Amino acid sequence: MDLSLDESQQILVDTFAELLEQECPVSLVRECEKTGFSEALWSQYREMGANVMGLPESVDGLGMGLLELGLVAQRSGRVLAPVPFVETAVAGRLLAAIAPGDPLVARIAAGEAIVSLALPRPHAVTGTGSGRTGRALVPFGAVADAVVGIDAEGLFVAEDAGKRRGPRLRDAGSGALAWWSLQRGEGAAPRALATGDEARRAMARASAEWKLLTGFWLVGLAQRALEIGADYARERIQFGVPIGGFQAIAHPLAECAIRVDGAELLAQEAAWAEAEEPDRFEGLCSMAFAWAAQTALRTADVSLHTHGGYGFSEEYDIQLYYRRAAAVPGVAGGAREELQRVAELCLAPERAALGGA
Amino acid sequence: MDFRLGPKADEVRREIRTWLAANFSEEDRRRAHEDGGGHDWDLYRKLAAEGWVSAGWPVEMGGGGRDPYEILTLYWELCKAGFPWIGLLNNGFIGHTLMAMGTDHHREHFVPRIASGEIAFALGYSEPGSGSDVASCRTMATRDGDDWRINGQKMWTTTGHTAQYIFMLTRTATLDRPHKGLTVFLVPTDAEGVDVQPVHTMGGERSNAVYLSNVPVSDSARVGEVDKGWSVVRFALGLEQAMGYADLQERFLEDARRWALAEQADGGLPFDDPRVREQLGQTAIHTEVARLLRHRSTWLSAESRPLGGKGAMTKSFSGSSYLEDAQAWTQLVGSAGLLAEGEDGAVAGGAFEEAFRQTPVNTIYGGTVEILRSLVAEVELQLPKSR
Numbered sequence: 107m108d109l110s111l112d113e114s115q116q117i118l119v120d121t122f123a124e125l126l127e128q129e130c131p132v133s134l135v136r137e138c139e140k141t142g143f144s145e146a147l148w149s150q151y152r153e154m155g156a157n158v159m160g161l162p163e164s165v166d167g168l169g170m171g172l173l174e175l176g177l178v179a180q181r182s183g184r185v186l187a188p189v190p191f192v193e194t195a196v197a198g199r200l201l202a203a204i205a206p207g208d209p210l211v212a213r214i215a216a217g218e219a220i221v222s223l224a225l226p227r228p229h230a231v232t233g234t235g236s237g238r239t240g241r242a243l244v245p246f247g248a249v250a251d252a253v254v255g256i257d258a259e260g261l262f263v264a265e266d267a268g269k270r271r272g273p274r275l276r277d278a279g280s281g282a283l284a285w286w287s288l289q290r291g292e293g294a295a296p297r298a299l300a301t302g303d304e305a306r307r308a309m310a311r312a313s314a315e316w317k318l319l320t321g322f323w324l325v326g327l328a329q330r331a332l333e334i335g336a337d338y339a340r341e342r343i344q345f346g347v348p349i350g351g352f353q354a355i356a357h358p359l360a361e362c363a364i365r366v367d368g369a370e371l372l373a374q375e376a377a378w379a380e381a382e383e384p385d386r387f388e389g390l391c392s393m394a395f396a397w398a399a400q401t402a403l404r405t406a407d408v409s410l411h412t413h414g415g416y417g418f419s420e421e422y423d424i425q426l427y428y429r430r431a432a433a434v435p436g437v438a439g440g441a442r443e444e445l446q447r448v449a450e451l452c453l454a455p456e457r458a459a460l461g462g463a
Numbered sequence: 464m465d466f467r468l469g470p471k472a473d474e475v476r477r478e479i480r481t482w483l484a485a486n487f488s489e490e491d492r493r494r495a496h497e498d499g500g501g502h503d504w505d506l507y508r509k510l511a512a513e514g515w516v517s518a519g520w521p522v523e524m525g526g527g528g529r530d531p532y533e534i535l536t537l538y539w540e541l542c543k544a545g546f547p548w549i550g551l552l553n554n555g556f557i558g559h560t561l562m563a564m565g566t567d568h569h570r571e572h573f574v575p576r577i578a579s580g581e582i583a584f585a586l587g588y589s590e591p592g593s594g595s596d597v598a599s600c601r602t603m604a605t606r607d608g609d610d611w612r613i614n615g616q617k618m619w620t621t622t623g624h625t626a627q628y629i630f631m632l633t634r635t636a637t638l639d640r641p642h643k644g645l646t647v648f649l650v651p652t653d654a655e656g657v658d659v660q661p662v663h664t665m666g667g668e669r670s671n672a673v674y675l676s677n678v679p680v681s682d683s684a685r686v687g688e689v690d691k692g693w694s695v696v697r698f699a700l701g702l703e704q705a706m707g708y709a710d711l712q713e714r715f716l717e718d719a720r721r722w723a724l725a726e727q728a729d730g731g732l733p734f735d736d737p738r739v740r741e742q743l744g745q746t747a748i749h750t751e752v753a754r755l756l757r758h759r760s761t762w763l764s765a766e767s768r769p770l771g772g773k774g775a776m777t778k779s780f781s782g783s784s785y786l787e788d789a790q791a792w793t794q795l796v797g798s799a800g801l802l803a804e805g806e807d808g809a810v811a812g813g814a815f816e817e818a819f820r821q822t823p824v825n826t827i828y829g830g831t832v833e834i835l836r837s838l839v840a841e842v843e844l845q846l847p848k849s850r
């Protein structure tokens with residue numbers, strides 16, 4: 107057993123920590139509240155090679171593993187970096203695996219295209235998935251040049267953003283969500299990538315990776331939200347003492363600290379399982395995502411309430427964390443929806459429909 | 464990173480499962496369950512004969528030199544199988560403590576007899592007036608020539624009715640400096656003046672109240688210096704808190720899963736109900752997180768890295784998530800879920816019913832979750848002391 111990062115992983119974390127401290131102050135996040143995306147920061151990410159980290163070396167990528175990608179996602183989540191790092195990494199890996207010659211792969215490698223995914227699972231309650239309605243709410247869809255999706259005919263990539271991409275939507279997390287029309291009859295025909303089981307397997311894999319990396323991102327969000335709350339609890343004085351000395355403040359924060367550690371370990375275990383325990387990989391990704399989503403919301407909530415009225419004001423940063431803690435995982439249906447996937451993938455894999463259709 | 468416990472632990476898992484299959488029958492399990500005392504001398508001595516009681520102690524001390532991952536696996540498998548293992552657990556703690564803080568006399572006279580399965584210890588910290596505030600203990604030890612006399616009462620002395628000794632915290636100086644005037648003794652339960660009375664619990668676990676009137680104890684039974692017992696108890700308590708109940712959570716999850724995937728009288732599967740799937744998913748995640756936190760505590764101690772508040776995190780999360788799950792299932796499965804094992808129509812072999820009664824104590828003994836959260840807040844978040 108070894109629960110520590112190796113030297114190169116630690117260097118990667120430190121490098122991104124340094125970059126983001128400089129290039130992604132909270133003032134940038136606030137400036138992007140109306141767009142959900144920073145072109146300037148994304149170009150810094152590209153300069154660091156973030157767009158090619160997940161691509162295999164055969165297509166000019168850096169061939170990094172999911173743990174390394176997760177560590178970068180986690181640092182990004184800490185500072186709420188408004189860039190499509192996770193989406194580009196996952197879509198790039200999917201395309202490189204199934205259609206390495208597709209022109210989009212080269213464009214991702216060159217830093218010329220933002221590619222996102224229409225996550226396949228239709229939400230049981232609101233029905234917002236590509237499977238049911240022919241259109242999908244796409245993370246970073248408002249700035250995406252292409253979207254990978256799946257329907258009854260198979261896995262495809264849709265471009266023609268001019269016709270298919272809706273306007274950026276205002277959402278609770280100030281993201282860059284947009285509807286993408288994925289009807290085959292509209293606009294330029296989507297490019298078929300795979301059909302049948304191959305298509306379903308590839309999409310199931312990509313959704314698992316998106317959930318895992320988003321889980322890491324949410325762990326980063328939760329870790330920073332916890333620090334913000336604990337710092338405030340040490341400094342804010344009421345009744346003549348720091349409020350962190352009141353157990354009604356201290357205990358919920360402690361409970362979050364425990365859950366956040368668990369979420370980090372779970373995400374790391376899932377990333378490790380890709381190579382070492384492949385049978386558990388998708389189930390662990392689902393767990394890591396659901397738990398990170400639950401934990402991020404709880405932690406941001408506890409931290410917000412630690413601030414009293416100030417937590418509710420726009421001026422304090424914790425509200426930025428609170429809103430994203432629910433909005434970011436919501437794209438995949440949210441935590442409660444995911445719990446059912448956990449049960450299917452981990453406890454009854456023979457009953458879990460491929461591709462989550 | 465590597466999340467495996469390693470080949471030696473896998474080997475222990477195989478060995479102990481084989482041993483259980485040969486030596487621990489379904490009838491043994493039922494008997495232990497009904498008795499609730501947490502210790503069975505026959506079974507325990509068979510385990511000791513195989514060297515398992517001292518498996519985690521250093522070889523120089525006559526132990527098995529097994530690493531922390533092997534010991535974790537040993538406890539995990541016994542606990543999951545329903546083996547009455549509290550005696551084993553206590554003796555492991557006390558053996559370690561005596562090796563680290565005892566005298567040569569303790570190491571020669573007690574340690575080998577613990578290893579061979581001859582004697583067992585109960586833990587005597589709590590009292591009627593002293594629970595979370597362990598250091599407020601009032602059971603008095605007073606000088607009687609070179610030796611001592613003990614007067615007072617202990618509470619919750621689990622296995623006190625089967626053990627030959629109690630690892631007992633006493634007061635040897637006045638209460639004005641609570642942590643300073645404490646001393647630990649190994650008190651024989653057959654000494655004159657010791658009266659052990661049963662305390663029954665709703666979880667089926669049996670504990671004891673121990674009355675002490677003028678009990679003579681030799682000075683050689685003292686562990687650590689006079690008035691310095693607090694550090695001895697802190698050491699032993701630290702060993703206890705890093706564990707949690709992930710093994711029991713895993714068994715509970717397996718029971719719930721088996722029930723959810725078994726066809727019911729009407730031909731349906733509980734698993735097809737989204738509420739059941741949602742609760743299974745939550746229980747599976749809690750179990751995995753509890754397991755990871757426990758593995759982390761074990762890894763930290765195997766690597767001799769500081770534990771900080773991470774032992775407290777392990778126990779606090781495991782205790783409270785298991786309780787939360789047990790209660791959630793109880794509300795989901797209705798009255799059939801509250802029928803006991805063996806009753807007509809009992810759901811999941813009574814697993815939900817039993818967990819409902821058993822889980823509250825996991826957030827209480829060995830340090831309540833409230834105390835553990837205070838510890839985590841202080842050590843991990845540097846918040847002001849709140850106790």
Ligand SMILES: Cc1cc2nc3c(=O)[nH]c(=O)nc-3n(C[C@H](O)[C@H](O)[C@H](O)COP(=O)(O)OP(=O)(O)OC[C@H]3O[C@@H](n4cnc5c(N)ncnc54)[C@H](O)[C@@H]3O)c2cc1C
Pocket residue numbers: 353585586587588589593594595596618619620621622664668670824827828829830831832833834837849850
């Ligand atoms: C089945 C069982 C077996 C046990 N076995 C043993 C054993 O073998 N040996 C042994 O020595 N003990 C044993 N115990 C005792 C156990 O360790 C104590 O019950 C526990 O430490 C709590 O003490 P208490 O019951 O006196 O509760 P109290 O300390 O009176 O606490 C009551 C409530 O107040 C809270 N509280 C107390 N102080 C604070 C504070 N500063 N801040 C916030 N909240 C606080 C507690 O968390 C709890 O909710 C056992 C208990 C049980 C139920």
